Amino acid sequence: AGTVEFLLDTDDGSFYFLEVNARLQVEHTITEEVLGIDLVAAQLRIAAGDPLGFSASELTPRGHAIECRINAEDPSRGFLPGPGRITTYREPGGPGVRVDSGFGEGDEVPGAYDSLIAKLIVHAETREEARRRMLRALDEFVIEGVPTTIPAHRLLLENAEFVDGSYTTRTAEGGALDALAPADPATDGSGEEQAVLMVEGVAVRLWHPAMAGSVSAATHHAGGGSGEVVAPMHGTLLKVLVAEGDTVQAGDPVAVLEAMKMEPHVAATASGTITEVLASPGDVVEAAQVLVRIV
Structure with missing residues (x-):
């Protein structure tokens, strides 16, 4: 048994084969919602040597479904992985809203594995209704303690190309995500703090000026001076791209990390000469650990 992937050419309606995976894909929930079947149960039946229990001719697509992967990544920093402890976790609900997740409040998103926190899926009769339902669900999904991809999903769903269906794989690269804010105001030193109120089960976010002397009113510079290049997260150092001298x-890349199944590049914070390389390939490094010094 396997999942078969195809690519659709929207110009002429042709399908092109991509690959087969001997497992369910992350997107299998779309098939389940549109066709009203349980693919996990079907997979278990096949593994037990039993028939599927249905044939393709018996399946009729119904409505539209959209899935958003809620990852512990910071879209304002190039989708940099952001492992850590989830301090607040509240899932959306309502008709046509489904959340598949193994995380909850107080859980730790590890830096050594996939950054996926949850899959948020909506189903509706029309595509526009599904899009609006997803926007509402994203607004109600509250995750704090780690950065998430929720702001990026919201921007893409509101993008004109996505709304009219003319989007492509290049839509995100064409400016759709330019409006992303550079981090949460409660932690980026912008002088604002946030409060989250629950009103009849719906999360309402309020922003207000930070009080003088509060923790969020101070900007934190990990690693100190601009000549210190620090690890942006916990991970394993894959490559050091520079040497002393x-x-x-x-902006030049000086090292490559491996964290949460991604390989982010670490860039020089200043122009100059490398005076110290403080870590080696294979080292496990912590967030804000100094890797390289520049003068």
Whole structure:
């Protein structure tokens, strides 16, 4: 048994084969919602040597479904993984809303594994109704303690190309995510704090000016001076791209990490000469640990 993937050419309606995986894909929930079947149960029946219990001719698509992967990643920083402890976790609900997740309040999102926290799925009679239902569900989904991809999903769902159905794989690269804020105001030193109120089961976010002297009113610079390049997260150092004595420009890649199944590059924070390389490939590094010094 396997999941078969195809690519659709919207110009002429042709399908092109991509691959077969001997497992269910993350997107299998879309098939379940649109066809009204349980693919996990079907997979278990096949593994037990039993027939599927239905044939393709018996399946009729109904309505539209959308899935958003809620990952512990910061979309304002190039979708940099953000492992950590979930301090607040409240799922959306209502007709046509489904959440598949193994996390809850107080759980730790590890840095060594996939960053997926939850799959948020909606189903409705029309595509526009499904889109609006997803926007409402994203607004009600409250996850704090780690960054999430929720803001990126909201921007994409409101993008004009997505709304009229003309979007492509390049839509996100074409400016759809340009409006992403550079971190949560409660932690980025912008002088604002947030409060979350529950009104009849719905999360309502309020923003207000930070009090003088409060923790969120101070900007935190991990690693100190601009000549210190620090690890942006917990992970394993895959590569060191510079050596002592090398000259670099601000923004040049100096190292590659492996964290949460991703390989983010760590860039030089200033132009100058490498004076110290403080970690080696294979080292497990902590967030804000100094990797390289530049003068």
